[in-house]
Amino acid sequence: MKIEKYTFGIGDRFAHQGMAQLQAILKVREAGIDVHPVWNKSNREHLIIKTSPDDVRAEADAAVAASGWTGAYYVDADHIGLKTVDAFIPASDFFTLDVADFTGKAAEVNAVEAFLKAASRYSGSLSIPGIDRPFHLTEETVRGAAGKFLLAVQEAGRIYRYLEERKGKEAFVTEVSVDETDTPQNPVELFLILAMISEERIPIQTIAPKFTGRFNKGVDYVGDLGQFAKEFDEDLSVIAFAVREFGLPESLKLSVHSGSDKFSIYPIINRLIKKHSAGLHVKTAGTTWLEEVIGLAESGGEGLALVKEVYAQANEHFAELAAPYSTVIDIDVTKLPDPQSVMGWSSAQYANALRHVESSPDYNPDLRQLLHVGFKVAAGMGKRFTEALRANEEIVGRNVTENLFDRHLQPIFA
Numbered sequence: 001m002k003i004e005k006y007t008f009g010i011g012d013r014f015a016h017q018g019m020a021q022l023q024a025i026l027k028v029r030e031a032g033i034d035v036h037p038v039w040n041k042s043n044r045e046h047l048i049i050k051t052s053p054d055d056v057r058a059e060a061d062a063a064v065a066a067s068g069w070t071g072a073y074y075v076d077a078d079h080i081g082l083k084t085v086d087a088f089i090p091a092s093d094f095f096t097l098d099v100a101d102f103t104g105k106a107a108e109v110n111a112v113e114a115f116l117k118a119a120s121r122y123s124g125s126l127s128i129p130g131i132d133r134p135f136h137l138t139e140e141t142v143r144g145a146a147g148k149f150l151l152a153v154q155e156a157g158r159i160y161r162y163l164e165e166r167k168g169k170e171a172f173v174t175e176v177s178v179d180e181t182d183t184p185q186n187p188v189e190l191f192l193i194l195a196m197i198s199e200e201r202i203p204i205q206t207i208a209p210k211f212t213g214r215f216n217k218g219v220d221y222v223g224d225l226g227q228f229a230k231e232f233d234e235d236l237s238v239i240a241f242a243v244r245e246f247g248l249p250e251s252l253k254l255s256v257h258s259g260s261d262k263f264s265i266y267p268i269i270n271r272l273i274k275k276h277s278a279g280l281h282v283k284t285a286g287t288t289w290l291e292e293v294i295g296l297a298e299s300g301g302e303g304l305a306l307v308k309e310v311y312a313q314a315n316e317h318f319a320e321l322a323a324p325y326s327t328v329i330d331i332d333v334t335k336l337p338d339p340q341s342v343m344g345w346s347s348a349q350y351a352n353a354l355r356h357v358e359s360s361p362d363y364n365p366d367l368r369q370l371l372h373v374g375f376k377v378a379a380g381m382g383k384r385f386t387e388a389l390r391a392n393e394e395i396v397g398r399n400v401t402e403n404l405f406d407r408h409l410q411p412i413f414a
């Protein structure tokens with residue numbers, strides 16, 4: 001199974017926006033850009049919402065059948081490890097092996113020595129086509145990278161082999177993710193991680209490093225744009241080189257996690273993937289749940305009342321909701337509106353505070369991040385919430401499609 005050049009991860013907390021999301025991808029294809037959908041949902045989300053991986057498969061298949069989609073599409077077991085993968089095996093054909101917990105821990109001495117030996121031919125000055133200055137690889141550098149990543153890559157190998165036994169060889173797409181680590185990986189480290197992955201014989205097709213800067217959930221990128229551009233450019237050169245050098249799958253490409261709403265880096269990403277003729281995978285998830293909230297706010301009446309209640313409860317349970325996402329949100333609680341005054345808001349006030357339009361004077365990124373992690377509140381409302389979605393399907397769906405098409409797919413790929 002060889003993944004296409006451009007793929008787009010559509011997460012869907014409540015599994016109601018399969019069609020609306022697919023509409024956005026169909027629109028971008030009408031514009032002549034070949035993008036394929038990947039439904040992604042992590043174990044963490046399933047636990048919070050009390051859904052199962054089979055629900056995601058059912059949603060994806062139903063949306064595809066209803067829309068007449070004929071291209072390839074995937075269901076991604078997002079951020080799984082050996083402890084969590086079993087429930088995802090029947091439904092998924094894309095697996096994101098999350099080995100971040102194994103980074104920074106020492107591998108066995110013999111394995112480190114074996115890797116040093118394998119990598120020794122790259123020591124000294126290493127020129128990578130497309131990068132204007134050579135990398136300098138000393139034993140020190142390689143040992144340092146092995147100390148940080150070798151155990152993690154070995155773990156990825158274990159998960160891969162476990163899956164291969166159950167799903168069959170090349171019957172699924174393999175991604176390796178090290179994005180949820182404390183520090184970003186530079187292009188030299190990416191090169192060495194790919195060397196380790198090739199030694200482990202993992203047919204990796206997408207890799208999710210942690211990039212420089214903050215990728216907070218549901219809001220724009222925070223960081224040095226020049227530095228991001230330089231490293232992204234070099235990462236693309238490293239990947240092309242590693243494919244040739246290590247014989248990794250030709251489809252290997254970068255995967256950008258927490259990829260929704262990073263509007264300031266989309267023009268950079270767009271320019272660089274074109275420059276390198278590179279593929280790209282971008283994962284989004286919570287941005288669609290926020291469009292559901294916006295749609296309900298716009299619908300007025302009961303829908304508006306319901307999302308005001310979601311805000312009030314999210315505000316009250318702030319600490320508990322934010323805890324699992326502490327590394328990927330930055331909320332200034334002093335900038336959160338008082339729930340009492342939100343109760344008096346109109347549809348437009350609520351929608352404008354939440355909708356990610358930075359030029360709008362009412363846009364409030366702190367409120368947006370709080371609601372981003374506040375889907376647990378809506379999950380707790382059960383049918384009340386999902387029935388409101390159904391009752392307001394058109395206005396919600398329109399917001400979902402527009403957000404993905406206008407603010408994501410177009411600027412990233414077009």
Ligand SMILES: [Zn+2]
Pocket residue numbers: 079177179180208257258
């Ligand atoms: Zn991730």
